[in-house]
Amino acid sequence: MQLLGKIAVAGLAFTVLCGTAYGYANLHALDEVTRDSVIGDGAAAAGERPADGSLDILLVGRDSRTDQQEHPLPADVLRELRAGANGDDLTDTLIVLRIPNGTHDVKAFSIPRDSYVSMPGGKGKINAAFGRAKAAEAKRQRDAGETDKAKVTKAALTAGRRGTRQAVEDLTGVEIDHYAEVNLLSFYEISKAIGGVDVCLKEATKDKNSGADFPAGPQRIQGAEALAFVRQRDGLPGTDFARVRRQQVFLAGLARQVLSAGTLTNPGKLSDLIDAVKRSVVLDDSWQLLDFVAQMRGVSGGGIRFETIPVVNRDYRYDPDKPTATAVQVDPAAVKSFAANLIGSPPPSTPAAPVTVDVTNASPKGGLAARVSGFLGEHGFAKGVxxxxxxxxxxxxxxxxxxxxxxxxxxxxxxxLSTQESAAVPPGHIEVVLGTVYSGPGTTGGGGAPAAGDEPITSDGVVCVN
Structure with missing residues (x-):
């Protein structure tokens, strides 16, 4: 399936709403945005400070060749976007925005689409949660005698969105307060409405499957080009994980562009942006936009930092009967700890005496031990050898x-990681040995510190990526 990247475009809803905080008088036009009952009774009320310490928004990019009313996209649009006629119900972009109480230091983290998790119907890749729940509800509706196709479709879409939300909550331990969804067409329209996004590539790249054909260096992209930028995975080091960084850097640029005076003070651009959002974004029906943008007035263009959840194995062979089938292995406990630490939660225990961690690199990744040591230092451990x-x-x-x-x-x-009790470890010390298959914090796509040569991605400036 070549249309896999779908886009950091899910963040469109967030950046648009933050941006319109400055164009407050125009916000009423967003009353026409499509709504769905995704959250239920647990949604954060207007102005509420969530008990878990953070307002959490799930941003979803669906692999869909339809609009938000499930009407098929025109053939000429599909040709321009190199999308093909056939799609399925996958959520190929999953990003959680954490907005801590009392601060505008926004953290965003990506969940790789192939993360192998538990969900109704048995374990599977998290991007299949939408399709599973949607198909199950459609069958339930038909078995109950419902013959109205529109009613079946509406109920099934709601179930798919709720299933995705639940899968993310189960993996991360984060209670989702709000939901925003976009698809292929909405990304295309919104990126054009704001006049493009500034990105930068370390090397020139070309890929016929995604339509990518870009020179090296800084450039501004929009529409079909922007879609190709975030779709490409073939020919990139790290494939899907490189694409996650593409999505993050594009979303950072999108936030920066939306929050710029060039967009917010330009009536034509702002009107185009609002029209594109109304045509293409789906939000949960509990989201009070006026209250939300009032809360977000203090967010600056550089106020968003992007990371990725820790993973155990990027090449996880999960099915003995299909030895070539791979997924991304994750440890839910590690992911929950990672998500909690993004909003400053203290370590589970703090001993009276400091604990020193010595880190040894037994992999070919240069500088990995130092990066992991720095990551652990940020979480309350003393840096050792x-x-x-x-x-x-x-x-x-x-x-x-x-x-x-x-x-x-x-x-x-x-x-x-695996653990071992050993009397040979010096008192007050913990020893970490990093093997060749290590892909946690300190490596690209593993959360925490970036890999060597990879700058942290924020909305404060343009970062060059592969």
């Missing part, structure tokens, strides 16, 4: 009997 060792495949966390709880915490922070 870092260095390299002979190559080994698996990673390991070793500790003395008295530091078993803290050792388990380190293992979770790093993506769910």
């Amino acid at each position: 870092t260095g390299n060792a002979d190559a080994r495949r698996t990673s390991l966390v070793r500790f003395g009997a008295d530091l078993a709880q803290r050792g388990a915490e380190v293992a979770k922070l790093l993506g769910g």
Whole structure:
């Protein structure tokens, strides 16, 4: 399936709403945006400070060749977007925005579309949660005797959105307060409405499947070009994980462009932007936009930082009967810890004496030990010795009997590593050995610190990516 990237476009809803806080008088025009009952009774009320310490918004990009009313896109549009006629019900972009109480320091994290998780119907890739729930509800409606196709479709779409929300909540431990969804056409229209987004590539690239054909260096993209930028995975180092960084850097640029005076003070651009949102974005029906934009007035163009959840194995062979089938293995406990730490939650335990973590790199990734040591330092551990060792495949966390709880915490922070109690570890120390298959914090797509040569992605400036 070539239309997989769908886009960091889900963030459109957020950036549009933040931007219109400055064009407050025009916001009433967004009353016509499509709504759906996605959240239920647990939604955060207007002005409420959520009990978990953060207002959490799930941004979804659907792999769909339809508009928000499920009408098929015209053939000429599909040709321009290189989308093809056949699509399915996948959510190929999942991003959670965490807006902590009392601050405008917004954190956003991506969930790889192939993350292998538990959900109704059995384990599977998280991007299939939408389609599973949608199909199950459509069948239930028909079995109950419903013959009105429009009613069946509406109920099935609501179930798909709720199923996606639930899968994200179960994986991350984050209670989703609001939901925003876009698809292929909405991304195309909104990127054109704002006059394009500034991006930068480290090298020139060309890919016939996505339609990507870009020179190296800084450039402004919109419409079909923007779609190709975030769709491309073939020929990129890290494939899907490189595409996640493409999505993040595009979304950062989108936020910066929407919040710029060139958009907010231009009546024509602002009107086009609002029209595009009305035509294409779906929001949960509990979201009070006027109250939300009032809360978000303090968000600046540089106020969003992007990360990715920690992963255990990017090449997880989950089905012995299909040895070539792969997914992204994740540890739900590590993901929950990662998400909680984004809003400043303290470590689960804080001993009286500091715990020092020594990190050894047994992989070919240059500088990995230092980056992981820095990541753990940000989470309350003292930085110990870092260095390299002979190559080994698996990673390991070793500790003395008295530091078993803290050792388990380190293992979770790093993506769910194996642990071993050892009397050989010096008192007050924990030892981490990073194997060749390690892909947690400190590596691209693993959460925490970026990999060597990869700058952190924020909406404060243009970051060059692969």
